[in-house]
Amino acid sequence: LVWVALIYSIFSTVIAHLVGRKLKNLNIDRQHREADYRAALLRVRDHAEQIAFYNGGEAETGRLKQRYLRIRDNWRRLTNCEFRQETFWATYVRISIFIPILATLPMYLAKTMTFGDMMQTRTSFARVQDSFGWFTDAYRRLIEWAAVIERLSGFQTALEQAEQKSPSLQSHQTDLPHHSGKVVLQNLTVYTQTGSPLLTDIHLQARSPEWVLLEGRSGIGKSTLLRVLAGLWPYYHGSFSLEGSRLF
Structure with missing residues (x-):
């Protein structure tokens, strides 16, 4: 049963990745769209008087609605993908309950194994399955962490590129003597x-x-x-x- 648990865990891990592989990009997109929406709200709040002077309320409302619709579209796709992933996970857990029972049922019917032995086998299989199936159980959380790490990595890369470009434009800068005022x-x-x-x-x-x-x-x-x-x-x-x- 140990080999059965290992093979079943590997197979489930592959399927879980195929079902939920889009979650990372959707989570990254969610962070970008929500950040854009928050930045737009702050800009409108900080420039509310100027917007009112130019009668720009309708235009700003339209821009905010567009950004909100992008968030809603992302959440729908994210929810659908999470639903498929959670459905697979629930199926995976339910199947893992019946595997040891089906494996030991012929021996129980042949009266070479007692019912207590069958339950002990099921408990042992569950413990082994929990160890081998950790990646499948934590897949959603790992994907969310991966999305955060990738976004921070992209931000760090953008900062490094900006620092690399700055010296090239200042390569001929020289210090001049300072005079007061x-x-x-x-x-x-x-x-x-x-x-x-x-x-x-x-x-x-x-x-x-x-x-x-x-x-x-x-x-x-x-x-x-x-x-x-x-x-x-x-x-x-x-x-x-x-x-x-x-x-x-």
Whole structure:
């Protein structure tokens, strides 16, 4: 019966994986869609006044509904897959109860084994089955853990790629001498995250308490330049120096 339990466990494990192999991708997708929906809700809450000024309530409601429908679609597919997996698991448990009984029934009918011996055999088989069938019993939990690990791994990979791209755009940065209350920009070029230039070859010198006005059409990179000076935007090429706690 030990070999029967082992073979049955291996067979059940393979079937469990075939039935529930989509659970990991569905769980990863669920985390992404729920995170997008939460981010959209936070954005609407933080910009509620601006949305009201522009009468954008209907448009924002439509966007939120689209994101919610994506969550609902994912949950339906996830629920259907979990239902199939749980149905297989319940069938697997029920069959494992009858295997030792069917195996020992001929000996019991031939009166070479007592009913007590049959129950002891069933108990022993159940213990062996629990050991061999751990993977099948914990399959759903393992899949959920695998989904979390894969998403965190993807996030870590994205961070490493961003760190690798940053030095390539700053390879020609040099330190300039610092002067109190002064900002100096030399040959500064600001890029997008994909490496496309926004502002190129900027030369600027200003000293406090002077005022500097950055003027231009929307989208050319004015705010991004300020992010570079504040240390929030690593995608630039060139050099700059600034000092003074009240520079901006």
